Amino acid sequence: MGLRFPNPLGLAAGLDKNAEYVRPLSDLGFGWLELGTVTPQPQAGNPKKRLFRIPSHAALINRMGFNNIGVEAFVNNLKYPGKAGIVGVNIGRNKDTPNACAIDDYLQVLRAVAAYSDYVVINVSSPNTPGLRDLQERDALDELLLLLKHEQVALAKSYHVQVPIAIKVAPDLDDEQIAAVARIALERKLDAIIATNTTLTRPSMEGVLAAQEDGGLSGRPLKQLATATISKLYRHLQGKVTIIGVGGIESVDDAWEKLIAGADLLQIYTALVYQGPGVVGRIVRGLARRVKASGCTTLAEAVAKARNELRVTSSQ
Numbered sequence: 001m002g003l004r005f006p007n008p009l010g011l012a013a014g015l016d017k018n019a020e021y022v023r024p025l026s027d028l029g030f031g032w033l034e035l036g037t038v039t040p041q042p043q044a045g046n047p048k049k050r051l052f053r054i055p056s057h058a059a060l061i062n063r064m065g066f067n068n069i070g071v072e073a074f075v076n077n078l079k080y081p082g083k084a085g086i087v088g089v090n091i092g093r094n095k096d097t098p099n100a101c102a103i104d105d106y107l108q109v110l111r112a113v114a115a116y117s118d119y120v121v122i123n124v125s126s127p128n129t130p131g132l133r134d135l136q137e138r139d140a141l142d143e144l145l146l147l148l149k150h151e152q153v154a155l156a157k158s159y160h161v162q163v164p165i166a167i168k169v170a171p172d173l174d175d176e177q178i179a180a181v182a183r184i185a186l187e188r189k190l191d192a193i194i195a196t197n198t199t200l201t202r203p204s205m206e207g208v209l210a211a212q213e214d215g216g217l218s219g220r221p222l223k224q225l226a227t228a229t230i231s232k233l234y235r236h237l238q239g240k241v242t243i244i245g246v247g248g249i250e251s252v253d254d255a256w257e258k259l260i261a262g263a264d265l266l267q268i269y270t271a272l273v274y275q276g277p278g279v280v281g282r283i284v285r286g287l288a289r290r291v292k293a294s295g296c297t298t299l300a301e302a303v304a305k306a307r308n309e310l311r312v313t314s315s316q
C-alpha cells in the first residue's frame, strides 16, 4: 500500500464511526486506526437494540446499520485536532441510495476524505445495509472499482499523493466469488483487500438464544471463516495485493494464524470489547517476541520463513 506501519495491528472499522476518538484510540498502542463506516449524509442507523453480547462465545452480533454523522462532520472531526499516526477511512453508501447510484455515494465520500486519510476502504460487505453485499458480485464490483480507480488518479493530481484504495469483503463468499474478487483486484490494481466483515452465518452457535438475533456475527465464532477466506484470497493473489486479516483475533496465536494464512496486516474489534485495551499490547508484544525467536529482523521475514517451513513439512 506504500505505507509504513509502526506495528501490524490496527483497530477495525465500526468502533469509531465518527472520528471522535482518534487520539485516545491511537494511545492504546494500535499500529493504525480504521475509522467509519461514514456515508455521504448523516443517518441514525437501525432502531435499538442493535448490538448484542454473547460472552459464552466471546462474540457479538450487531445490526447497527451505518449510524454516523455524515461525511462533512466526520471530516471536521478528522481535521481537528489532526491526525495521529496512520488513519484509514471506511466508506459506505446511505441506506436510501439504491445500488445503481452507489458509485455516486462512494465517489462523494472518497473525494471528501482523500486529503485526510492514508487509505480508503470501500465497504461492500456490511450485512446491515440491505443490498450492499450485492456490490461484491463480479460485474458490479468491476464497474465500481474501475470508476473509483479513475477517481484515485484524478485525486492524485490535486493532492500529489495517491490514496490507496481497499475493499472490505464478507466471510460468506463462496470459492467462485472469492476467485472473482481476486481476479478483479489484480486487474484493477487494487491496493488492499480487508478480509473479513461480520458473518450472516452462525457457526458453532447451536442452542444459543442470542444467536437468533439478526445481524452480523463477530468474534471467536467468526475466526475460522475469516481465516479460510484469507487463505483462499492469498492463493489467488500470491502477495500481489495487500491482505488485511480481521475476524476473531483474540491472542497472539490467532494473529499468527492469520499471518500464516496470508494476511500482511491485522485488525481487531470484538476482542477489545471483551478483553479491554490490554489486548493490543499483548498481541503486538507477542508478535515481536515471535520475530525475535525466529532469528529474523522483520515480521514479514519471520512470516515468510514460517510459511516456507510449513510448506516443506506438509510436502514431506
Ligand SMILES: Cc1cc2nc3c(=O)[nH]c(=O)nc-3n(C[C@H](O)[C@H](O)[C@H](O)COP(=O)(O)O)c2cc1C
Binding pocket: 012, 013, 014, 015, 017, 036, 037, 051, 060, 062, 064, 066, 090, 123, 126, 168, 196, 197, 198, 218, 219, 220, 222, 246, 247, 248, 249, 267, 268, 269, 270, 271
Ligand atoms: C458493533 C460493530 C460495528 C461494526 N461496524 C462496522 C462498520 O461500520 N464498517 C465495517 O466495515 N465493519 C464494521 N464492523 C466489523 C468489524 O470491523 C470487523 O470486520 C468484524 O467485527 C470482525 O472482527 P472481530 O471479530 O475482531 O470483531 C463492526 C463490528 C461490530 C462488532
